[in-house]
Amino acid sequence: MKRAVLDELAAARAAGRPVALATNLRSGQQLLVYADGTGGDLCLDMDMVVAAGETLKTDRCDTLSTPAGEVFVQPFNPPPRLIVVGAVHISQPLAAMGQLAGYGVTIVDPRRAFAGGERFAGFDVTYEWPDEALTRLKPDARTAIVTLTHDPKLDDPALAVALRSPAFYIGSLGSKKTHAARRHRLGKLGFGENELARIHGPVGLAIGALSPAEIAVSILAEITQTHRNGAAS
Amino acid sequence: MTQTAQHEDILGQAAEWRRAGKGVALATVVTTWGSSPRPAGSQLAVDEAGNFVGSVSGGCIEGAVIKEAQDAIAGGRPRLLDFGVSNEQAWEVGLACGGKVRVFVERVE
The missing domain is CATH 3.40.50.720 (NAD(P)-binding Rossmann-like Domain)
Known part of the structure; x- marks a missing residue:
């Protein structure tokens, strides 16, 4: 995990902004997925970005299959x-x-x-x-x-x-x-x-x-x- | 601010160690099968000295995960670890509960 990703994740959570972290389990590259945008070095097709964003609604982790390998998605919603x-x-x-x-x-x-x-x-x-x-x-x-x-x-x-x-x-x-x-x-x-x-x-x-x-x-x-x-x- | 939600403590601790110049790795449960003590998304942060916060099991595989995390800090690439049912006779690290888990370990750059 890049330091910048960890810091951005921390900032989003401090601000109460829901964010999902998508990680390619082969390369370790990551993408932060917000309701209105993304940030990070992992490239994902639009439908995969949408699927990653869905975890914020279900509040459950998901694993996506992509041509570049499995992508694990972890939602970080504000606490209940x-x-x-x-x-x-x-x-x-x-x-x-x-x-x-x-x-x-x-x-x-x-x-x-x-x-x-x-x-x-x-x-x-x-x-x-x-x-x-x-x-x-x-x-x-x-x-x-x-x-x-x-x-x-x-x-x-x-x-x-x-x-x-x-x-x-x-x-x-x-x-x-x-x-x-x-x-x-x-x-x-x-x-x-x-x-x-x-x-x-x-x-x-x-x-x-x-x-x-x-x-x-x-x-x-x-x-x-x-x-x-x-x-x- | 006193206590906060659990994963916040873990990522917050990882960030704090990193800011202090320490080598840090994160371990995350990515898949579980059968009965397993911690669900997907559970995390463990480890520093280069082996200090850790959080958990990826009920304590059954933490020792092995911390060792892999320290290897990752020392320059390894991210890695995916599989843990199955423990077998005491074979000295395998595993889960006594009969479940299986997959854990992703990555260094915080």
Whole structure:
């Protein structure tokens, strides 16, 4: 790999720009493939460039057969995102674990006493109201959203935006009783059964979690299950 | 910035070693068959002293890959390595899980 390719790859990723790396496994020559252009010393036919770009959509590696030999293509998409509403105790281990699992983590809480100071040092923290923050953050199909404030004034507006987004996972902290009341409130806002069924509540896999860190494990496990297996649970 | 996504650490580490003037190689899983511990795209960065970050298996073939990576740093061309099922009696390096993997090793110029 040329140093310039490594640096360009790093720059694209720092800028959150999706890029696929195509490598000829015989010569080692490489091509960076963007949505709107290419760069590098590997020559590829246009249909192969298109096929390389497809890996950014599937987010899976591919091997292409070309007259010059096999070409391995590796997509580098920006990391999936985890938006946590509520800078509560559970959010601290959840943010750290989410980051370890490869998520870009954002903490949302307008209560500066919770979100400020050293509690979430090193994380992206916003003090906006949850609906404003989520509208700005534009959750996509690679975004997980978890509400943990336990306060309908904060959780409900976040969930209303989340339910209108293609987020792959939506989870909300609360007992079965709390969740039933939440569904009732959101139902009054016009959300139907199918939409409300997208919310994982009570949040997390049932592993008997007790401490904040254990609850974070159960939530991250459920997010992982949904991410990798689809909404099978 | 604390931790970041896994492959970012690996490429970032490779770039950092290179900037520091060290010889560096990257190993990438390009194909897997059957049960294998790490999927295609998994990477390992190695410096000339044998320091490494990332993985291409569950630890079964890393030793052999690091050695090939050091050879690549020392002036070899990129290489494609095949690893199959391990056979303890034959002292072969392989995967205990019964899978097969192909690993591409390249020097960072």
